[in-house]
Amino acid sequence: xxxxxxxxxxxxxxxxxxxxxxxxxxxxxxxxxxxxxxxxxxxxxxxxxxxxxxxxxxxxxxxxxxxxxxxxxxxxxxxxxxxxxxxxxxxxxxxxxxxxxxxxxxxxxxxxxxxxxxxxxxxxxxxxxxxxxxxxxxxxxxxxxxxxxxxxxxxxxxxxxxxxxxxxxxxxxxxxxxxxxxxxxxxxxxxxxxxxxxxxxxxxxxxxxxxxxxxxxxxxxxxxxxxxxxxxxxxxxxxxxxxxxxxxxxxxxxxxxxxxxxxxxxxxxxxxxxxxxxxxxxxxxxxxxxxxxxxxxxxxxxxxxxxxxxxxxxxxxxxxxxxxxxxxxxxxxxxxxx
Amino acid sequence: xxxxxxxxxxxxxxxxxxxxxxxxxxxxxxxxxxxxxxxxxxxxxxxxxxxxxxxxxxxxxxxxxxxxxxxxxxxxxxxxxxxxxxxxxxxxxxxxxxxxxxxxxxxxxxxxxxxxxxxxxxxxxxxxxxxxxxxxxxxxxxxxxxxxxxxxxxxxxxxxxxxxxxxxxxxxxxxxxxxxxxxxxxxxxxxxxxxxxxxxxxxxxxxxxxxxxxxxxxxxxxxxxxxxxxxxxxxxxxxxxxxxxxxxxxxxxxxxxxxxxxxxxxxxxxxxxxxxxxxxxxxxxxxxxxxxxxxxxxxxxxxxxxxxxxxxxxxxxxxxxxxxxxxxxxxxxxxxxxxxxxxxxxxxxxxxxx
Numbered sequence: 193x194x195x196x197x198x199x200x201x202x203x204x205x206x207x208x209x210x211x212x213x214x215x216x217x218x219x220x221x222x223x224x225x226x227x228x229x230x231x232x233x234x235x236x237x238x239x240x241x242x243x244x245x246x247x248x249x250x251x252x253x254x255x256x257x258x259x260x261x262x263x264x265x266x267x268x269x270x271x272x273x274x275x276x277x278x279x280x281x282x283x284x285x286x287x288x289x290x291x292x293x294x295x296x297x298x299x300x301x302x303x304x305x306x307x308x309x310x311x312x313x314x315x316x317x318x319x320x321x322x323x324x325x326x327x328x329x330x331x332x333x334x335x336x337x338x339x340x341x342x343x344x345x346x347x348x349x350x351x352x353x354x355x356x357x358x359x360x361x362x363x364x365x366x367x368x369x370x371x372x373x374x375x376x377x378x379x380x381x382x383x384x385x386x387x388x389x390x391x392x393x394x395x396x397x398x399x400x401x402x403x404x405x406x407x408x409x410x411x412x413x414x415x416x417x418x419x420x421x422x423x424x425x426x427x428x429x430x431x432x433x434x435x436x437x438x439x440x441x442x443x444x445x446x447x448x449x450x451x452x453x454x455x456x457x458x459x460x461x462x463x464x465x466x467x468x469x470x471x472x473x474x475x476x477x478x479x480x481x482x483x484x485x486x487x488x489x490x491x492x493x494x495x496x497x498x499x500x501x502x503x504x505x506x507x508x509x510x511x512x513x514x515x516x517x518x519x520x521x522x523x524x525x526x527x528x529x530x
Numbered sequence: 531x532x533x534x535x536x537x538x539x540x541x542x543x544x545x546x547x548x549x550x551x552x553x554x555x556x557x558x559x560x561x562x563x564x565x566x567x568x569x570x571x572x573x574x575x576x577x578x579x580x581x582x583x584x585x586x587x588x589x590x591x592x593x594x595x596x597x598x599x600x601x602x603x604x605x606x607x608x609x610x611x612x613x614x615x616x617x618x619x620x621x622x623x624x625x626x627x628x629x630x631x632x633x634x635x636x637x638x639x640x641x642x643x644x645x646x647x648x649x650x651x652x653x654x655x656x657x658x659x660x661x662x663x664x665x666x667x668x669x670x671x672x673x674x675x676x677x678x679x680x681x682x683x684x685x686x687x688x689x690x691x692x693x694x695x696x697x698x699x700x701x702x703x704x705x706x707x708x709x710x711x712x713x714x715x716x717x718x719x720x721x722x723x724x725x726x727x728x729x730x731x732x733x734x735x736x737x738x739x740x741x742x743x744x745x746x747x748x749x750x751x752x753x754x755x756x757x758x759x760x761x762x763x764x765x766x767x768x769x770x771x772x773x774x775x776x777x778x779x780x781x782x783x784x785x786x787x788x789x790x791x792x793x794x795x796x797x798x799x800x801x802x803x804x805x806x807x808x809x810x811x812x813x814x815x816x817x818x819x820x821x822x823x824x825x826x827x828x829x830x831x832x833x834x835x836x837x838x839x840x841x842x843x844x845x846x847x848x849x850x851x852x853x854x855x856x857x858x859x860x861x862x863x864x865x866x867x868x869x870x871x872x873x874x875x876x877x878x879x880x881x882x883x884x
Binding site: 195219224231235236238239240241242243244245246247248249250 | 748749750751752755765766769798801802804805806808809812813
């Protein structure tokens with residue numbers, strides 16, 4: 193059974209929700225988990241709720257990196273931060289994968305500092321899941337977007353490697369036999385987007401291992417046209433934040449309108465069941481987290497605002513990724529391409 | 531305060547007394563009884579001894595407690611006290627025989643008599659019944675015997691056992707017991723019986739060494755802090771065994787037997803055993819030095835693999851630090867006979883599972 197190191201101190205609601213999430217996973221699965229963080233705080237939180245002690249161990253460390261801290265500075269100053277200790281445990285083989293809802297930059301740096309890149313991989317990519325419309329029966333209600341911030345600029349080879357890695361991950365986790373891979377661009381034509389994207393398009397199209405569906409424009413991101421969307425970090429991060437921002441603004445506008453106008457209020461009340469169902473479908477908690485791909489070891493980055501159910505699901509995703517040998521599969525696919 | 535009390539261990543002379551009594555609840559403590567649904571409840575009277583299922587490790591624990599007591603030249607007594615009706619007694623006796631358990635007494639609750647006499651409240655009320663039976667059994671049992679009590683988190687075992695221990699120690703008088711039972715709305719006949727038994731006690735002593743509560747329902751262990759360090763909430767019988775090993779009631783031979791039962795019957799691994807042990811340490815119910823000894827025993831028996839070198843080194847350093855701390859500090863560690871705040875206990879526990 194996989195052993196997952198969980199950064200207990202990372203996240204907007206850490207350590208409370210992280211520990212509760214681990215406790216929840218201990219009652220719902222047989223995954224071995226190591227909570228990394230302040231042992232006294234962790235035990236006090238475990239004591240307050242139901243848990244299965246047989247599946248939980250605790251690795252004490254005295255510091256943690258805050259969500260708002262500069263990752264580089266913090267990593268330098270806090271050498272035994274929970275996120276670093278968790279990464280070290282994975283690197284040394286004490287754990288098979290790690291989960292963190294903490295500072296994204298620190299998470300990527302901790303992985304980069306402690307994990308080996310898969311042979312041939314030039315850069316690792318941070319993936320993220322996002323809710324979208326489904327386009328065919330059995331399609332996952334979440335799409336995978338990478339990279340969303342591990343890189344800034346990429347060349348065509350790096351983008352092609354992201355496509356291979358994202359496709360392998362989606363194949364295992366979303367159970368889609370042949371996930372559709374799209375390249376985020378400013379037009380659907382092959383010649384659009386400049387030299388790097390044109391070359392990346394050519395390379396992806398030439399790979400039989402990929403179900404490449406061509407360029408994806410911004411308006412197709414959420415339509416389900418592609419299961420895996422490839423972008424360099426700068427663009428991917430902008431798109432991800434835009435999706436999150438639009439959702440939040442829509443909710444705020446609707447709430448304000450309902451407060452100001454009784455017709456809106458009635459309308460909202462009538463739609464409440466549907467809205468709530470949509471919210472449930474698109475709830476990131478059901479997915480748990482997304483991986484940093486490209487390393488021999490696995491790190492699942494959970495949403496910073498993760499509560500217990502999201503943490504529990506992120507742990508299950510990590511265990512599944514270990515069991516399904518995601519990283520070795522990526523390595524094998526890349527070796528075939530070479 | 532003696533050093534042993536300061537470090538959370540019972541006084542040595544307590545264990546060296548001539549007799550020791552182990553009192554066990556049956557359902558959810560010894561047996562994995564399922565009565566969450568009506569269908570499961572209806573099945574129980576028709577079950578044979580071979581249909582009953584014990585919790586992993588519990589027969590091995592009782593056998594070891596007896597053997598170790600005898601090895602210390604103590605006379606062991608094992609009593610079972612159940613709120614189940616005597617009509618299922620044959621099946622229970624069969625089961626205990628199948629498990630190779632020697633016992634000195636078993637008490638059932640005569641629910642049929644309560645039913646015939648129209649005592650509807652008595653049918654559901656266990657607190658007064660159990661406390662009365664415990665005191666009665668104590669009166670008839672071996673004098674000066676020390677006791678270890680085993681219950682679960684389904685009903686009111688933590689409260690019943692704590693009251694029993696404090697009554698025997700003289701911390702709960704007949705009047706205080708009466709007031710508590712009235713507050714708990716225990717049936718009047720049961721209160722009178724308990725009060726009479728308390729008044730009849732000729733001498734008071736710190737008799738109860740430990741109360742073990744099997745967290746069968748996975749009640750958060752933090753809820754038991756109010757019962758003090760005498761009560762140990764344990765998630766499984768390996769944790770219970772480790773605690774009993776620390777206080778000298780089990781020897782090194784006993785632990786592999788209990789651990790093997792968990793491995794064979796419940797599919798446990800070395801990791802699970804180690805995690806369980808560490809959980810007990812973190813909750814303050816087992817010292818690091820004892821943990822190190824238990825791990826060594828398990829390793830010798832091939833039940834646990836060595837931890838990574840740095841983890842082992844860290845644990846040894848922490849254990850050494852703890853030993854030094856215990857030597858230097860006069861007040862560190864929990865005491866074994868805490869003064870319980872029954873008003874608070876009643877507020878938080880009254881009516882649980884009744």
